[in-house]
Amino acid sequence: MDQKKTENIDMKQYGMVLALIAVFLIFAAMTGGKNMSPTNINNLIMQNSYVVILAVGMLLCVLTGNVDLGVGSIVALCGAVVGIIIVDYKMSMWAAILAALVVGTLSGMFVGFFVSKLSIPPFIVTLASMLIGRGLTYTLLRAQTKGPLPVSYNFIGAGFLPTMKIPFGTGTMDLVSIGVAVVASVLIILTELKNIRTKKKYGFPNNPMWQIILKECMILMVVWFFFYKLSRYNGIPFVLVIMGILVAVYHFITSRTVAGRQIYALGGNAKAARLSGINTKKVFFWVYTNMGILCAVAGIVLSARNGSATPKAGDQFEMDAIASCYIGGAATTGGVGTIIGAVVGAFIMGILNNGMSLYGWSTDIQKIVKGAVLLGAVTIDLISKRKK
Amino acid sequence: MSDYILEMDHITKEFYGVKALDDVNIKVKRGEIHALCGENGAGKSTLMNVLSGVWPYGDYSGDIKYNGEICQFHNIRQSEAKGIVIIHQELALSPYMSIAENVFLGNEQTSVKGVIDWTKTRKHALDMLTKVGLGNEDLNAPVNTLGVGKQQLIEIAKAMAKKVELLILDEPTAALNDEESKRLLNIMLELKKQGITCIIISHKLNEISYVSDSITVIRDGKTIETLIKGQDEFTEDRIIKGMVGRELTNRYPERDCEIGDKIFEVENWNVYHPEDGDRQIIHDVNFYARAGEVVGFAGLMGAGRTELAMSIFGHSYGQKISGTIKINGKQQNLKSVTDAIEHKLAYVSEDRKTYGLILIDSVKGNMALAALRKFFSSRGVVNHNEEMLAAEEYKKKINIKSNSINETVSSLSGGNQQKVVLAKWMLTQPDVLILDEPTRGIDVGAKYEIYCVINDLAKAGKAVVIISSEMEELIGTCDRVYVLNEGKIAGELNKEEITQEQIMKCIMAEAGKEV
Numbered sequence: 001m002d003q004k005k006t007e008n009i010d011m012k013q014y015g016m017v018l019a020l021i022a023v024f025l026i027f028a029a030m031t032g033g034k035n036m037s038p039t040n041i042n043n044l045i046m047q048n049s050y051v052v053i054l055a056v057g058m059l060l061c062v063l064t065g066n067v068d069l070g071v072g073s074i075v076a077l078c079g080a081v082v083g084i085i086i087v088d089y090k091m092s093m094w095a096a097i098l099a100a101l102v103v104g105t106l107s108g109m110f111v112g113f114f115v116s117k118l119s120i121p122p123f124i125v126t127l128a129s130m131l132i133g134r135g136l137t138y139t140l141l142r143a144q145t146k147g148p149l150p151v152s153y154n155f156i157g158a159g160f161l162p163t164m165k166i167p168f169g170t171g172t173m174d175l176v177s178i179g180v181a182v183v184a185s186v187l188i189i190l191t192e193l194k195n196i197r198t199k200k201k202y203g204f205p206n207n208p209m210w211q212i213i214l215k216e217c218m219i220l221m222v223v224w225f226f227f228y229k230l231s232r233y234n235g236i237p238f239v240l241v242i243m244g245i246l247v248a249v250y251h252f253i254t255s256r257t258v259a260g261r262q263i264y265a266l267g268g269n270a271k272a273a274r275l276s277g278i279n280t281k282k283v284f285f286w287v288y289t290n291m292g293i294l295c296a297v298a299g300i301v302l303s304a305r306n307g308s309a310t311p312k313a314g315d316q317f318e319m320d321a322i323a324s325c326y327i328g329g330a331a332t333t334g335g336v337g338t339i340i341g342a343v344v345g346a347f348i349m350g351i352l353n354n355g356m357s358l359y360g361w362s363t364d365i366q367k368i369v370k371g372a373v374l375l376g377a378v379t380i381d382l383i384s385k386r387k388k
Numbered sequence: 389m390s391d392y393i394l395e396m397d398h399i400t401k402e403f404y405g406v407k408a409l410d411d412v413n414i415k416v417k418r419g420e421i422h423a424l425c426g427e428n429g430a431g432k433s434t435l436m437n438v439l440s441g442v443w444p445y446g447d448y449s450g451d452i453k454y455n456g457e458i459c460q461f462h463n464i465r466q467s468e469a470k471g472i473v474i475i476h477q478e479l480a481l482s483p484y485m486s487i488a489e490n491v492f493l494g495n496e497q498t499s500v501k502g503v504i505d506w507t508k509t510r511k512h513a514l515d516m517l518t519k520v521g522l523g524n525e526d527l528n529a530p531v532n533t534l535g536v537g538k539q540q541l542i543e544i545a546k547a548m549a550k551k552v553e554l555l556i557l558d559e560p561t562a563a564l565n566d567e568e569s570k571r572l573l574n575i576m577l578e579l580k581k582q583g584i585t586c587i588i589i590s591h592k593l594n595e596i597s598y599v600s601d602s603i604t605v606i607r608d609g610k611t612i613e614t615l616i617k618g619q620d621e622f623t624e625d626r627i628i629k630g631m632v633g634r635e636l637t638n639r640y641p642e643r644d645c646e647i648g649d650k651i652f653e654v655e656n657w658n659v660y661h662p663e664d665g666d667r668q669i670i671h672d673v674n675f676y677a678r679a680g681e682v683v684g685f686a687g688l689m690g691a692g693r694t695e696l697a698m699s700i701f702g703h704s705y706g707q708k709i710s711g712t713i714k715i716n717g718k719q720q721n722l723k724s725v726t727d728a729i730e731h732k733l734a735y736v737s738e739d740r741k742t743y744g745l746i747l748i749d750s751v752k753g754n755m756a757l758a759a760l761r762k763f764f765s766s767r768g769v770v771n772h773n774e775e776m777l778a779a780e781e782y783k784k785k786i787n788i789k790s791n792s793i794n795e796t797v798s799s800l801s802g803g804n805q806q807k808v809v810l811a812k813w814m815l816t817q818p819d820v821l822i823l824d825e826p827t828r829g830i831d832v833g834a835k836y837e838i839y840c841v842i843n844d845l846a847k848a849g850k851a852v853v854i855i856s857s858e859m860e861e862l863i864g865t866c867d868r869v870y871v872l873n874e875g876k877i878a879g880e881l882n883k884e885e886i887t888q889e890q891i892m893k894c895i896m897a898e899a900g901k902e903v
Contacts, residue, residue: 268746276758
């Protein structure tokens with residue numbers, strides 16, 4: 001059989017990204033470009049960082065065909081631990097961060113133990129961890145806000161990387177952001193070139209050249225748009241670095257490692273996975289432990305941004321994270337979904353929230369719209385699959 | 389009135405162009421117990437499903453005459469309204485509901501429309517249960533507190549509550565022990581006195597010759613003969629002859645390869661049921677396979693072949709497993725599937741959709757799954773390019789028909805799906821392959837290709853163990869066959885001894901010991 005030399009890009013893969021851009025442009029029109037201002041782009045990133053961090057972990061749970069409902073509570077619990085160690089015990093912020101990570105990891109292991117060793121349905125275990133976590137947070141904080149947290153700690157959630165500002169137009173421009181954008185562009189282009197070369201080397205079909213160029217141009221445009229806007233504000237927020245690293249690492253894990261493939265296999269057919277030599281219990285344990293660690297990271301970022309630990313922190317974050325995964329194309333039955341999809345899903349929700357606030361809609365209306373978008377996105381996704 | 393309660397004339401039913409039933413005729417006299425015999429897949433259950441309306445009118449051709457009138461059932465409800473009730477092998481009871489509730493499940497005793505009359509329910513339930521000898525049971529006990537035998541009887545009580553005239557029992561004694569079976573058979577004789585006609589499908593020929601008045605034998609979807617008590621010879625041997633006697637055509641590729649040393653030995657293998665620690669599923673099984681040899685496992689459904697294979701394959705089935713496994717002469721303790729793969733053992737499951745494939749994944753993804761850690765990754769990172777090359781290679785090698793290696797396996801035909809599962813295990817580079825029903829539900833052409841793959845594996849010096857319910861397949865492919873019955877090895881047959889009669893005799897001899 002002859003090997004095809006070219007193969008069209010599967011547009012479905014990029015459907016969500018296009019939807020994201022479309023939503024953004026619609027709100028740009030509605031708000032007269034207010035949502036494109038450098039300040040707002042910066043806010044978008046800072047406001048949505050926790051949801052993105054949680055969505056990344058949640059995707060792994062969703063891939064197994066389950067969810068973690070305890071996420072919001074564990075975020076609050078880890079924030080409370082930070083607050084108590086810094087404010088009450090006057091210890092260093094490093095001790096506080098470490099303690100929060102340990103608490104997050106342990107609560108993840110707690111859930112993982114029940115799910116994997118005792119085979120209790122994750123829905124039940126995480127419903128319990130949601131209640132226990134929230135209750136513990138209120139107890140530890142005596143239902144009061146703990147603060148203020150030191151400025152050095154707040155940097156994690158609200159700080160920026162060092163900048164090199166030059167006057168530009170009506171304001172300034174940060175050369176560091178521009179530099180990062182240049183490096184990112186070069187990396188993106190080099191990766192694509194390497195990709196084309198290996199495909200040629202092994203004789204696999206490549207996409208037509210014009211499609212590749214179009215795709216790369218789109219990606220570069222989005223990258224430059226973001227970094228240009230950031231450079232006009234205050235440079236690169238530190239949370240963007242955390243987010244970027246996490247997304248890159250988890251994207252790699254899910255798409256390139258054996259561990260990632262095992263999660264997909266488990267979600268696709270647990271029985272077949274077990275008979276193919278995959279220790280499904282172990283996979284479950286680590287997926288939920290990992291979720292706990294990411295809850296700690298989100299808890300640290302959130303408390304740092306707020307400058308305090310509050311018992312109400314992280315309320316309903318689990319729902320945002322779960323919704324992000326499903327909007328991003330993950331299947332409720334498990335085995336389908338990508339990290340990039342979940343991140344895009346999180347940003348679609350974020351842009352909706354942000355745009356509606358700017359347009360002056362109340363949070364009540366925002367909830368209705370978010371619910372409708374979730375339902376609509378998943379309905380369209382499932383119906384289009386059914387037709388196939 | 390005719391003395392036949394049921395006449396099925398010229399029934400033909402096709403599944404995707406394959407004739408499952410081909411011009412079947414069966415006549416059942418009023419008030420008799422009529423047995424239906426045949427190998428697995430001969431078409432017995434399909435015939436009964438046609439009768440009860442599971443396959444609706446129009447889906448098959450031919451006539452069903454019931455009580456002298458032609459019937460056209462579109463669903464089970466219509467056949468039940470006429471008094472035809474079928475009891476399937478898998479019981480249709482709701483485990484946590486009470487006995488009384490189950491007796492009237494789907495047939496609730498109501499006072500006003502939609503409101504259940506509990507007094508009436510209990511009273512009538514008791515009547516029905518008395519008829520099947522369960523008059524002393526607590527009506528309010530949940531059904532799952534009873535044993536399988538009694539549950540089977542409750543199914544019959546349930547059928548009686550529907551005013552049954554023709555009761556069909558599909559393998560009613562398959563899950564029962566001898567005592568329970570005996571009891572059930574006696575109740576059938578009791579029902580006969582009350583004027584109820586029964587059709588029984590069973591593999592246990594001794595039971596059939598004990599209980600039935602006439603026997604219809606079906607083979608390959610065709611009626612072969614009907615034997616009548618008192619007129620024809622009514623022995624097990626006679627029934628077996630009807631069931632298996634057929635011509636053999638050359639549907640199996642020749643294999644000519646040297647048989648080497650024993651590379652796989654299983655000794656004193658014992659396994660207990662995973663949920664019931666007192667029920668022993670496998671009893672002291674010993675067997676071996678040599679390099680380049682194809683060894684078969686024959687036996688009826690429920691003989692324990694799959695359970696044996698899965699318990700060997702990294703303890704994937706059962707508990708309290710004991711015995712030793714030697715691979716290449718060295719004793720190995722295979723506690724997990726990972727261990728089994730590590731020691732070059734592979735198991736291709738009988739149910740490819742449930743246990744073999746990840747249906748939403750691609751051909752490539754499925755193929756690489758079991759070998760991912762060992763051959764397609766370094767330090768936990770997958771090498772996609774090697775994976776794609778291997779998938780392409782095997783796609784060509786065993787002729788998998790798919791548009792590309794990225795196609796999802798759910799869109800492939802059964803034969804091609806089976807080849808994907810085979811490729812998955814060949815990629816782990818095993819020395820011993822256990823193939824459980826490797827050709828179930830796939831067409832003749834694909835079967836031939838799979839036999840060729842099996843031959844190639846044997847030629848490459850692997851030991852292949854085939855579990856199959858198609859005796860012809862074992863005869864055509866195996867160098868040696870073990871017969872398993874009720875978890876015990878009932879016989880071992882060498883190449884020249886393997887015939888269907890011999891296999892059946894082994895099974896019957898072993899089963900006969902216990903009755």
